[in-house]
Amino acid sequence: MSFQSQGYLVLESFTSPEEINAMRKRMDQLLDEFDCSSTSSIFSTKNQKHTTDNYFYESAEKVSFFFEEKAFDEDGNLKQPKQLSINKVGHALHEIDLVFKKFTFSEELSSLLKSLDYKRPVIIQSMYIFKQPGIGGEVVPHQDNSFLYTEPTTCTGLWLALEDATILNGCLWAIPGSHKGGLVRRFIRDEEGVHFDRPFPSYEEKDFVPLEVKAGSLVVIHGDLIHQSFENQSSKSRHAYSFHAIDTVGCKWAPDNWIRRKVDPEPLYVS
Numbered sequence: 001m002s003f004q005s006q007g008y009l010v011l012e013s014f015t016s017p018e019e020i021n022a023m024r025k026r027m028d029q030l031l032d033e034f035d036c037s038s039t040s041s042i043f044s045t046k047n048q049k050h051t052t053d054n055y056f057y058e059s060a061e062k063v064s065f066f067f068e069e070k071a072f073d074e075d076g077n078l079k080q081p082k083q084l085s086i087n088k089v090g091h092a093l094h095e096i097d098l099v100f101k102k103f104t105f106s107e108e109l110s111s112l113l114k115s116l117d118y119k120r121p122v123i124i125q126s127m128y129i130f131k132q133p134g135i136g137g138e139v140v141p142h143q144d145n146s147f148l149y150t151e152p153t154t155c156t157g158l159w160l161a162l163e164d165a166t167i168l169n170g171c172l173w174a175i176p177g178s179h180k181g182g183l184v185r186r187f188i189r190d191e192e193g194v195h196f197d198r199p200f201p202s203y204e205e206k207d208f209v210p211l212e213v214k215a216g217s218l219v220v221i222h223g224d225l226i227h228q229s230f231e232n233q234s235s236k237s238r239h240a241y242s243f244h245a246i247d248t249v250g251c252k253w254a255p256d257n258w259i260r261r262k263v264d265p266e267p268l269y270v271s
């Protein structure tokens with residue numbers, strides 16, 4: 001099976017056009033309702049500017065909005081409408097918003113996690129990622145287990161394309177088989193904020209393959225797979241709904257992860 005050997009799997013037409021539409025429409029509404037002036041937290045995985053930002057920590061149990069780094073001019077004003085300025089919305093859409101909850105807690109998703117041998121899975125975070133035209137920021141190479149660590153590791157990324165993802169608009173790239181090398185480093189939260197416990201390893205660009213997928217495809221990502229995406233320099237957005245499962249039986253959630261929940265998440269099922 002290619003998931004075991006490559007560390008990822010593309011499930012084409014996992015989601016119907018109607019479901020995709022419902023999620024996109026719902027996000028349109030959430031954006032319209034979002035009052036830009038009340039918050040501004042720029043999300044960047046490159047410079048970790050958000051690290052000391054409580055807005056980021058509290059987003060673990062909320063629906064919060066993070067701007068693209070390149071959304072602002074020198075005076076700090078948005079260069080384009082808010083709808084084209086948001087990098088992502090996270091990290092509890094799957095709990096709080098009924099449209100996203102319905103998809104996340106679907107039978108299809110539970111069956112998939114059962115086939116991956118999850119005993120009592122929870123979705124520990126979700127993100128609506130926009131990859132905006134022209135300014136959609138890069139996501140540097142990483143492993144999801146770094147951010148959502150259990151002992152032993154149990155994280156799986158679930159990445160649903162809400163639009164066609166291509167090389168031009170900033171699709172995912174991954175190093176096939178890289179999950180076999182194990183976890184390279186962790187993202188730790190302590191009194192000073194968040195930081196990685198080891199330096200950024202360098203990767204060879206030639207080892208990455210593009211994961212170009214159609215809207216409705218679900219990409220299943222092993223928690224140790226090295227993956228990334230480049231800046232979107234095209235005129236087309238690349239929306240995706242990305243969420244992460246961990247198990248809660250046979251492993252322990254690390255207390256020094258960035259997510260520190262007040263309320264434990266509900267399991268998708270218990271087996």
Ligand SMILES: O=C(O)CCC(=O)C(=O)O
Pocket residue numbers: 129139144157159171172227228229240242243
């Ligand atoms: O959507 C992207 O560009 C990256 C997303 C990602 O790394 C993830 O969902 O784990």
Ligand SMILES: [Fe+2]
Pocket residue numbers: 142143144157227
């Ligand atoms: Fe990731």
